[in-house]
Amino acid sequence: MVLPENKQKTDKNRSYLESFQFAFEGIRFAFKQERNLRFHFFTLIIISLAGWFFSISRMEWLVLILTFALVILMEMANTIAEWTIDLITNHQYHIIAKYVKDVAAGAVLIATIFAVIIGAIIFIPKILEWL
Numbered sequence: 001m002v003l004p005e006n007k008q009k010t011d012k013n014r015s016y017l018e019s020f021q022f023a024f025e026g027i028r029f030a031f032k033q034e035r036n037l038r039f040h041f042f043t044l045i046i047i048s049l050a051g052w053f054f055s056i057s058r059m060e061w062l063v064l065i066l067t068f069a070l071v072i073l074m075e076m077a078n079t080i081a082e083w084t085i086d087l088i089t090n091h092q093y094h095i096i097a098k099y100v101k102d103v104a105a106g107a108v109l110i111a112t113i114f115a116v117i118i119g120a121i122i123f124i125p126k127i128l129e130w131l
């Protein structure tokens with residue numbers, strides 16, 4: 001993606017406000033471009049509704065919030081790896097590029113598997129009780 005010339009900035013941010021502005025722009029751009037991030041966010045809303053429905057404890061909310069953060073952060077790290085590799089390789093095949101992208105994807109998978117396990121530990125007993 002090429003920005004108009006007056007928007008292309010490569011020097012250091014001069015204020016905290018400017019740093020926040022670009023950080024939010026990064027979050028917004030990642031969500032716009034990455035389908036998986038939108039999917040994780042959708043899951044976060046559904047699980048939060050389930051947490052509210054089953055009146056989960058404060059401790060369970062803490063674990064869930066940490067898990068949401070872990071999965072979303074891993075997905076953003078994966079996006080950083082993918083875009084950096086595409087920038088460096090210009091979409092040409094390189095074995096190291098493959099390793100970097102596959103390891104980054106593996107990290108997301110591991111975070112997701114643990115998130116599913118945590119969700120199951122919290123919700124399965126509550127669902128069984130509710131049935």
Ligand SMILES: Nc1ncnc2c1ncn2[C@@H]1O[C@H](COP(=O)(O)OP(=O)(O)OP(=O)(O)O)[C@@H](O)[C@H]1O
Binds near residue numbers: 036092093
């Ligand atoms: N430049 C490259 N050189 C070598 N292998 C690559 C390269 N780019 C991608 N690959 C291989 O293709 C796979 C898919 O890469 P891609 O960038 O499309 O990820 P993706 O499918 O968009 O990932 P995600 O599902 O996390 O969004 C990588 O895991 C890697 O094995």
